[in-house]
Amino acid sequence: MLTALVATAVGQALPAADLRELHSLAQTVLNESLVRAGSSIPGGPTNTTGHDLRVPGGTQSYYPAFWVRDAAMMLGADFVSAKEVEGWIKVVVAAGTGSKSLQFPNGMVVPPYSVPDHITLKGEACWYPGAYTDQGVGAFGKLPPADDAFYFVAMVAEQRRLAGNDKFLLSSVRCGDESMSVLSWAEAAFDSVKVDRPTGLVVCDPVLTRVDWGFCDSVRKTGLCLFPSLLRWQAARELARTGSHRSHDFAAVTKKISSSIRKTFLVPLKPDEAKLVSATGTGAQDDIWGSAYALWLGVLPRADANKVARHLLRLYRAGKITAAGQVRHLPAGDYWESATSAKGTYQNGGYWATPTGWLVRALATVDKAASRQLLSEYMAHLRAMKAKGAPFEWCDPATGKYVNARYASSAGLVYVALTTPEPRPH
Numbered sequence: 506m507l508t509a510l511v512a513t514a515v516g517q518a519l520p521a522a523d524l525r526e527l528h529s530l531a532q533t534v535l536n537e538s539l540v541r542a543g544s545s546i547p548g549g550p551t552n553t554t555g556h557d558l559r560v561p562g563g564t565q566s567y568y569p570a571f572w573v574r575d576a577a578m579m580l581g582a583d584f585v586s587a588k589e590v591e592g593w594i595k596v597v598v599a600a601g602t603g604s605k606s607l608q609f610p611n612g613m614v615v616p617p618y619s620v621p622d623h624i625t626l627k628g629e630a631c632w633y634p635g636a637y638t639d640q641g642v643g644a645f646g647k648l649p650p651a652d653d654a655f656y657f658v659a660m661v662a663e664q665r666r667l668a669g670n671d672k673f674l675l676s677s678v679r680c681g682d683e684s685m686s687v688l689s690w691a692e693a694a695f696d697s698v699k700v701d702r703p704t705g706l707v708v709c710d711p712v713l714t715r716v717d718w719g720f721c722d723s724v725r726k727t728g729l730c731l732f733p734s735l736l737r738w739q740a741a742r743e744l745a746r747t748g749s750h751r752s753h754d755f756a757a758v759t760k761k762i763s764s765s766i767r768k769t770f771l772v773p774l775k776p777d778e779a780k781l782v783s784a785t786g787t788g789a790q791d792d793i794w795g796s797a798y799a800l801w802l803g804v805l806p807r808a809d810a811n812k813v814a815r816h817l818l819r820l821y822r823a824g825k826i827t828a829a830g831q832v833r834h835l836p837a838g839d840y841w842e843s844a845t846s847a848k849g850t851y852q853n854g855g856y857w858a859t860p861t862g863w864l865v866r867a868l869a870t871v872d873k874a875a876s877r878q879l880l881s882e883y884m885a886h887l888r889a890m891k892a893k894g895a896p897f898e899w900c901d902p903a904t905g906k907y908v909n910a911r912y913a914s915s916a917g918l919v920y921v922a923l924t925t926p927e928p929r930p931h
Contacts, residue, residue, distance in 0.1 A: 518873045519865070519923060523884050527923070528582070530887065531916035534896065535584045537563030538913050540626060542592075552626040554599075556592030559585070562898070563911025570631065572623040573597060574719045577656035578859070578914040580663040581921035587667035590660060595678055597621070597657055598690050600630040603680040607632075611643035614713070618693035620653040622719065634722035644845070645716055651707050652718035654694040655736035661691040662743035674747065688749055695740055698733070704765035705758055707733035711786065720794070720859060721783075721834070723852050725843035728786030731770045731795040738762040738804055763804050770795075771809055778819065779812035787843050793817065793826050794834055797863035800870065801922060814871040821868060821875060829902045830883025831856035832864055855899035855908075858883060858915035862922025883919070 538559040545551040546565040552558055561568040561575040568575075576593055579585055600621050607615035613633070621630040631637050634645040664687075665674050677684045685693070701708050706729040709717050716722045717730040738759055745755035770781045770792075781799060783792035796813050799805060805813065820826045825836040833856055835841065846853040861883050869876035886902075887895045894910025 518869070518877060519880060520877070523880060524920070524923060526884065527887075527916065527920045530896070531582075531913075531920045532584055534563050534911050534913050534916045535559065535579055537911055538565065538579075540565065546626070550626040554592075554596050554624075554626065554628045556596050557589050558593065558596065558626065559913070562909065562913045564894075564909060567909050568623075570623045570625050570637070571596065572719070573620055573653045573660070574656045575914060577659045577663075578918040578921075580660065581925060582917070584917055585667075587664050587673075590664040590667065591673055594657075594660060594664060594673075594687060594690075596624060596628060597660070598678045598680050598687075600624045600628055601680050601690075601694075603683040609640050612647050612713075613640060613643050614647060615649055616697050616699075618654075618690075618697040619649050620657045620694050620697070622650055622653055634716060634719060643714075645722055646714045648699075648710075648713055648715035650716040650719055650722065651698050651709065651730065651733040652716075652736050654698050655733065655740040657694050658691045658740035658743055659736075661687055662746075665747075671747075688747055692744060692749070692751060695737075695744060698737070700737070701729055704729065704769060705734075705737070705761040706730070706765050706769060707737055709784065709786075717784070717788075720857075721841075721852055723844050723846035724788060724834075724841045726784040726786070726788035728784050728789070729769055730784045730788075731766070731781055731792055732783065732798065734762055734766060735795065735798055735802060735804060738766070739802060766799065766804055767806065767809055771805070771813075773812075774816060777812060778816045779809060780816050781813060788841060790835055790839060790842065792834070793820070793832060793836065794860045794863070797832070797860050797867045800867040801863040801925075811871060814867050817864065817867055818872050818875055821864075821879065827864070827879060827882070828856045829886035829900065830861055830879055830881075831858045831886070831900060832860045833857075849901065849904075850906075851899060851908075855901055855906075857899045858896055858912075858919055861915075862919040865923060880923070887916075 540552045541557045546569050549569045558571045561572050602619050604617050623631045629638050632649045633641045674688050709726050709730050711727040717726045718732045741755045741758040745752050773779050780791045781796045782789045840848045844853045865876050865880050896915030897907045898909035898912040900907045
């Protein structure tokens with residue numbers, strides 16, 4: 506698979522040597538994140554789930570649990586086997602709510618068929634960011650984040666791709682005394698997230714609050730939200746491909762969301778330039794990650810995608826969105842309207858590699874030289890900072906701040922984003 510994936514990316518004019526180096530680094534970091542069944546994190550908990558799991562990075566004690574979205578971001582290449590992903594799916598289902606809802610103090614509610622934000626190595630559900638089984642006090646929303654259900658669907662789709670058949674997809678998996686097929690659990694999880702029915706877009710209510718997605722868990726957004734809606738589009742597309750009796754319904758959802766994203770979030774700036782904003786209420790700001798991801802998915806019509814890409818290119822050339830090949834959530838000088846993270850830190854001004862691959866691909870649609878330059882900048886950072894623990898979760902090179910070494914999505918997801926076949930805009 507490695508040769509085929511590299512060939513795909515080389516076809517986009519990306520250097521094969523860089524891609525092989527990135528693949529090797531990603532494989533190393535992902536292997537460092539593996540906690541086999543029965544083994545322990547150094548100085549931390551033992552994995553008693555009966556299945557091999559992977560924590561978010563090689564510094565295992567930094568996030569000593571199984572994060573659903575981080576695990577899903579490790580998939581799409583040849584890093585993890587179908588058998589291992591089967592175990593992940595069983596652990597997620599077993600930790601879920603099944604058909605029941607849960608209520609916690611401070612008005613916190615977990616709807617039926619929800620997917621945990623993360624799961625302890627004992628298999629216990631942690632429904633909210635910033636907390637473990639104590640579930641916190643509602644500082645990260647009254648509802649669980651809106652993205653994990655869709656990442657669970659992505660996990661199921663990836664197992665199917667790796668296995669090359671539907672055997673596991675149609676097999677029964679248990680949550681307590683409830684048993685359904687893996688496909689049925691995925692469909693139920695998809696339905697568990699509140700959406701605006703006319704548009705199909707994910708809603709973040711200003712009263713019954715929730716994080717829109719995990720890489721903005723310190724940010725408050727309200728109204729219709731871009732990134733989880735993109736994830737819902739991707740999940741619907743995968744479910745439409747299963748051949749279930751609901752396939753046509755999921756295909757219709759993808760069409761509805763595609764149209765709604767353009768009408769709801771696309772803001773013209775110039776005749777040849779446009780941006781995508783992150784939400785329609787609080788947080789209606791220029792979403793760099795969401796824009797890059799939308800272009801990578803191929804959700805927008807080509808003419809609109811090119812306008813968004815030209816906007817990203819202008820910001821990139823001006824030095825407004827990247828540092829050392831890593832990407833800010835908002836253009837430099839902008840900060841989230843409502844966030845618990847301080848300005849210039851974490852998700853409110855830090856630079857992350859998680860979306861670097863998406864941005865490389867987005868720039869390539871309008872300027873291949875700029876695309877190659879961005880990848881070169883990131884590879885140079887990885888080489889220069891390897892001895893200090895690169896890749897990091899996030900950083901600020903201007904202040905010398907480098908946080909959480911050996912972070913998996915900063916290598917694995919970048920590689921996957923670069924080597925996935927070209928998206929097909931409408």
